[in-house]
C-alpha cells in the first residue's frame with residue numbers, strides 16, 4: 001500500500017494465487033500480496049511487530065478517510081520530516097534508523113504517488129485486521145499464509161526487527177504447522193526449508209539478488225499446476 005523497503009509489489013505476480021478465503025501475512029510490511037489483484041476482497045489478517053508500521057496500518061484501516069488523505073500536504077524537496085510515514089517512502093533500509101529525513105526528489109515523488117494510491121485503494125483495506133505483535137501470535141486459521149520475513153543474513157538487517165532477532169529454525173517449524181497453504185519468500189542465504197529458485201532480481205548497479213520460494217499445502221484445494229511447480 002505504501003513504499004517500503006523489501007515490499008513485494010514489483011514481483012508479486014510470480015507467487016501463486018491464494019486458494020483460501022483468508023490470507024494471513026504474519027510479516028505485514030506494506031502487504032503487497034493482500035493488495036494484489038482481487039486478493040483484498042478476502043478476509044485479510046496482518047501481523048506486524050514494528051509498532052510504527054502497525055500504526056500506519058491501524059490508521060489506514062480504522063481512521064483514515066479519503067478526504068483526510070487528499071488534504072495531506074505534499075513534500076518539498078530539501079525540507080525535513082520526522083513523520084515515519086514520510087520516512088518509509090525513502091524505501092531504503094536505512095529509513096528504519098532515521099528519526100528525521102531530508103526530502104529528496106525521489107521521496108517527494110514516492111509520497112505524491114502513495115497519496116494517490118491511498119485515496120484510490122483505501123476502501124479495499126477497511127475490512128482488514130491488523131495485529132501488532134510477533135508472527136507467532138497469528139491465529140492458526142485455515143488460510144493462504146504469505147510469509148515474507150526479513151531475509152536471513154545481510155539483506156534482512158535493515159528492519160528495526162531484523163534478521164538478527166529471528167530464529168529461523170523456529171520460524172521453519174512454525175511455518176510447517178500452518179493450516180491451509182504456505183507461500184514462503186526468502187533470499188539466497190536461506191537454508192532452513194527446502195527452498196526453490198523463483199527468480200533473479202536485477203537491482204541497482206546491475207546487482208542480482210536471488211529470490212527463492214517454499215510452497216506447502218496440507219489441503220486438497222491446491223491446483224495441480226502448483227503442485228508441479230512447487231513440489232518438494
Ligand SMILES: C[S@@+](CC[C@H](N)C(=O)[O-])C[C@H]1O[C@@H](n2cnc3c(N)ncnc32)[C@H](O)[C@@H]1O
Pocket residue numbers: 004005006007008009026027028029030031032033047048049050053133134135136148149150151159160161162
Ligand atoms: C520483508 S518485510 C515484509 C514485506 C511485505 N511482504 C511487503 O510486501 O511489503 C518484513 C516485515 O516483517 C516485520 N517483522 C520482523 N520481525 C517480525 C516478527 N517477529 N513478527 C512480525 N513481524 C516482524 C518487519 O518489521 C517488516 O515489516
